[in-house]
Amino acid sequence: MKSILAMSLMLLCVVAWASGAPWYRWQNTVDKTIMCTQNSPGEFWVRYQGPFMESNCKHAGYPQ
Numbered sequence: 001m002k003s004i005l006a007m008s009l010m011l012l013c014v015v016a017w018a019s020g021a022p023w024y025r026w027q028n029t030v031d032k033t034i035m036c037t038q039n040s041p042g043e044f045w046v047r048y049q050g051p052f053m054e055s056n057c058k059h060a061g062y063p064q
Helices: 002-017
Strands: 023-028 034-037 045-052
Touching (some): 034 045
Antiparallel strands (some): 023 034, 023 045
16 A cells, blocks of 8 residues: 555656646648647648747747
8 A cells, every 4th residue: 555655656746847848830841831839740841940838839948
């Protein structure tokens, strides 16, 4: 029982220190459109700018 409690507390600490993933501007290589997302939108997209702190890609940096 104590080991389960200890493991639960350790997991809680790890989650408490986790931060959000950075956002990037991605550009479509076909039609040059730009979008802001954390992951690549697909095959024809390349990372254009970043990292940014929020989903509208206006403040440069890494999320806290």
